[in-house]
Amino acid sequence: MAESDGMDWEHEVSTDATLAGELVAEQFEEWSRLPVIHVDAVSTDNDIYRLGDHLALxxxxxxxxxxxxxxxxxxxxxxxxxxxxxxxLPIARGQPSRGYPFPWSVVEWLDGAPVGAVDAKDSSNIAYDLARFILALHGNDAAGGPVAGEHNHWRGAPLNALDVELRRRFTLMADIPDIGEIIAAWERGLAVDVWAGPLVWVHGDLKGSNLLLRNEALHGVLDWGLTGVGDPACDLSAAWSLFRGNARAAFREAVEVDNATWARGRAWALIEGVLALSYYRGRQEDLAQAGRRVLDQVLADERD
Known part of the structure; x- marks a missing residue:
């Protein structure tokens, strides 16, 4: 992100399919003859390439x-x-080379189509599938796992860890007519009881582009860069970014959380909307508008 965003984001490097293919050929001879194709994925931190039929970079x-x-x-x-x-699942780890400065990863390729708002908003089946996944993930032994913090952009940390950054974003959104309502909703989220239970594994980024459908059912979950151990509420933000009406009600019933955890989940959805809208507007309007839609759902839910 640019300096004006209030975030210290590093300079990005550029990659292409030619470079990716050269890195594979140099370091993994067994895959050197496989085609390398750029994947047009919504990813803030990584360039994604398909390697043959079964692998990705x-x-x-x-x-x-x-x-x-x-x-x-x-x-x-x-x-x-x-x-x-x-x-x-990760298969192999590549090393910096040919002017590319970072380690990189070979992972399994998962077939499927990303979940879109049209797919999920009225789908109780998708809501139940996602809830089942979340409960299974949160049920894993979290001993020794990386506690939420800077490494995963604080996903799963107490909400007040994000307060300073959210206040910075609010100043960038001062021209938005309902910014006062957005701030008030955030402050209500901060007032909710903090998580007092055991820390659990969280994915941290359960947006539609990271969820794969196959045969109209959830099939896979991508992009685990924000995973960590913390408050389970952060994974509930999908209730507002993906689902509406009966599907959201089905999701809530299936995840079996208390009112405070549900309210913190709504605050995490607000975070998602604010970050996307404040960063992407004027740059990638489709992503900015996705953030705006999440905020609209959060505010509408708060009014009910």
Whole structure:
């Protein structure tokens, strides 16, 4: 992000399919003849390439994304067996070379189409599938896992860890007519009881582009860079970013959380909307408008 956003985001490096193919050929001879194709994915931190039919490459665009590679290689194989949906298990780790400065990763390729708002908003089946996945993930032994913090952009940390950053974003959104309502909703979220239970594994980024459908059912969950151990509420933000009406009610029933955890989940959805709208407007309007839609759902729910 630019300096004006109030975030210290690093300079991005550029990659392309030619570079990705050269890195594979140099470091993994067994895959050197496989085609490398860029994947047009919604990813803030990584460039994604398909390698043959069964593999994918994740090449970080900035240094802060590198820590996720170690985390995924360490923890995803331990989590996968207990999860009811597929996840892209890491296969190999590449090293900096040919002017590319970061470690990179070879992972399993998962077939499927990303979940869109049209797919999910009225789908109780998708809501139940996602709730089942969340409960399984949160039920894993979290001992020794990386506690929520800077490494995962504070996903799963107490909400007040994000307060300073949210206040910065509110100043960037001062021209938005309902900014006062957005701020008031955030302050109500901060007033909710903090999580007093055991820390659990969280995915941290359960947006539609990270959820794969196959045969009209949830099939896989991508992009584990923001995973960590913390408050389960952060994974509930999907209730407002993906679902509406009966589907949201089905999701809430299935995840079986108390009122305070549900309210913190709504605050996490507000965070998602504020971050997307404040950063992407004027840059990528489709992503900015996705953030705006999440905020609209949060505010409408608060009014009910």
């Amino acid at each position: 994740r090449l970080p665009r900035r240094g802060s994304a590198v820590a996720a590679i170690d985390k995924e290689h360490t923890w995803l194989p331990r989590l996968a067996a207990s999860l009811p949906l597929k996840i892209p």
